[in-house]
Amino acid sequence: MKLNLLRMGLLIILFGLAVMGATVANDTISWANFAESGNVPANGDRITTFYQISRTAHVVVEGSIDFRGKLYILDQTGIKRWLEEDVFDPIVTEDIFGGLSTYFQPPTRGFYAFIVHNDLNESQQIAIRSTEYGLEYDLLEVSGAFLVVGSVFILSWLVVRAFTYKESITKTSMQDISAF
Amino acid sequence: MGLRALLGWEFRNLVRFPLLELLVFIAVYLSMITAAGGTGMGMTAQSEWSMYPSGIAETIMRHSLNKVESLYLATIFTITVFASVGIAREVEAGYVKVALSAPIRRRDLFLVKFASCFLTGLAIFAFALFSAMFLRNWPSALYIVSYPPTLLMFFVLLLVQTFYVAGVATAMAVFSKSTAASFIGSIGIMYVPVYMAQTVAGLSIPFIPPQSTRLFAFYIASSRVFWKQYDLLTLMEATAIPVLIASVLLLASFVYFTRRFDLS
Numbered sequence: 501m502k503l504n505l506l507r508m509g510l511l512i513i514l515f516g517l518a519v520m521g522a523t524v525a526n527d528t529i530s531w532a533n534f535a536e537s538g539n540v541p542a543n544g545d546r547i548t549t550f551y552q553i554s555r556t557a558h559v560v561v562e563g564s565i566d567f568r569g570k571l572y573i574l575d576q577t578g579i580k581r582w583l584e585e586d587v588f589d590p591i592v593t594e595d596i597f598g599g600l601s602t603y604f605q606p607p608t609r610g611f612y613a614f615i616v617h618n619d620l621n622e623s624q625q626i627a628i629r630s631t632e633y634g635l636e637y638d639l640l641e642v643s644g645a646f647l648v649v650g651s652v653f654i655l656s657w658l659v660v661r662a663f664t665y666k667e668s669i670t671k672t673s674m675q676d677i678s679a680f
Numbered sequence: 681m682g683l684r685a686l687l688g689w690e691f692r693n694l695v696r697f698p699l700l701e702l703l704v705f706i707a708v709y710l711s712m713i714t715a716a717g718g719t720g721m722g723m724t725a726q727s728e729w730s731m732y733p734s735g736i737a738e739t740i741m742r743h744s745l746n747k748v749e750s751l752y753l754a755t756i757f758t759i760t761v762f763a764s765v766g767i768a769r770e771v772e773a774g775y776v777k778v779a780l781s782a783p784i785r786r787r788d789l790f791l792v793k794f795a796s797c798f799l800t801g802l803a804i805f806a807f808a809l810f811s812a813m814f815l816r817n818w819p820s821a822l823y824i825v826s827y828p829p830t831l832l833m834f835f836v837l838l839l840v841q842t843f844y845v846a847g848v849a850t851a852m853a854v855f856s857k858s859t860a861a862s863f864i865g866s867i868g869i870m871y872v873p874v875y876m877a878q879t880v881a882g883l884s885i886p887f888i889p890p891q892s893t894r895l896f897a898f899y900i901a902s903s904r905v906f907w908k909q910y911d912l913l914t915l916m917e918a919t920a921i922p923v924l925i926a927s928v929l930l931l932a933s934f935v936y937f938t939r940r941f942d943l944s
Contacts, residue, residue: 507697507700507701510697510701511700511701511704514701514704514705514708515704515705515708515811517705518704518705518706518708518709518712519708519712519815521709522708522709522710522711522712522713523712525713526712526713547725548725549723549725550723551723551736551739551740552817552820554816576732576819579729579732580729580732583726583727583728583729584729608819609817609818609819610819610820611723611732611736611820613725638818639815639816642815
């Protein structure tokens with residue numbers, strides 16, 4: 501029982517350390533998410549979806565100098581509402597004047613849709629790309645939680661061991677006294 | 681001693697401190713590292729929401745399948761350690777002789793030793809890979825669970841790779857009867873194809889891992905594209921041949937261990 505608590509604690513701590521180490525190692529580099537180019541129809545949309553955004557995303561939209569439009573970002577709930585109930589409720593709305601460079605901090609890791617809307621009455625050629633950088637804080641929090649849980653297991657083992665040791669000392673002392 | 685008790689003893693022998701802790705750390709770290717999306721997982725926009733859950737599950741699965749192959753070296757290392765410690769070292773130190781002096785059949789001892797190496801290795805890597813998959817995609821965990829065939833195929837891919845490694849490592853441990861020779865020999869034999877594929881273009885061997893795992897993963901991920909590039913023979917090579925090689929080696933080592941193995 502005592503041994504199991506200690507080994508469980510060690511395993512959980514090592515699991516947390518592995519997750520934390522891998523997350524930090526992964527996040528030292530930025531990831532290229534997507535790069536697309538194509539036409540946006542007059543008064544229409546170009547939809548780019550991406551799974552998954554987990555870090556801060558740098559989104560760049562490039563168009564001709566007279567391009568006017570908007571960038572909308574929808575999360576999973578937003579996409580669902582848009583497709584099922586026809587309710588368009590983006591979490592981010594940015595105006596595009598020729599081009600755009602913006603930063604998007606996702607509220608949670610997941611699936612997001614990037615929609616470029618063309619306000620003009622003629623189709624436009626645009627390019628959209630995104631890169632991710634920064635840390636995945638949710639994974640760091642999870643690994644931290646594993647470290648805490650593992651430490652609790654080891655502390656419990658120490659407490660159980662201390663009490664068992666104390667009891668055995670007391671018993672031995674009582675035996676010694678009764679021997680006299 | 682019953683088969684179950686023997687198996688329990690073998691498991692305890694293999695997962696003793698700090699071997700299990702170290703291997704779990706390595707497996708989880710490598711699974712999390714390879715799970716990171718350097719190039720990301722692209723997904724096309726769907727016209728209906730009902731298509732998204734399966735689309736997301738398939739995207740995660742396609743991305744995760746490559747990790748099985750990337751864990752091949754770690755699998756070789758882990759199972760070779762198990763086979764060397766659990767089989768070759770025990771033969772070398774005379775523990776097998778002691779075990780066989782008890783009423784234990786050689787057949788049972790061999791099966792238990794192979795099963796403990798194979799199952800412990802499989803459990804560690806399955807745990808690490810599934811943990812990484814769920815941790816990296818936790819908001820979509822329900823979507824993943826909703827499509828069990830994809831999880832099952834992922835597990836089958838890992839199973840085939842691990843069985844091949846366990847078969848080769850067990851045979852090497854039984855025939856060499858030496859811890860050092862078993863460890864170096866197994867890693868050498870199984871690392872050669874990796875080295876060849878990395879150094880000389882076009883020299884990869886399609887019927888043994890890691891190339892066979894890559895082809896099998898490709899088939900699972902997108903069978904339609906697979907059939908455009910390869911034929912049925914390639915698929916058979918990638919799936920059946922590694923299992924066949926491991927089975928033949930296991931059978932040979934089983935016959936050797938039960939009939940010819942000299943303990944004196």
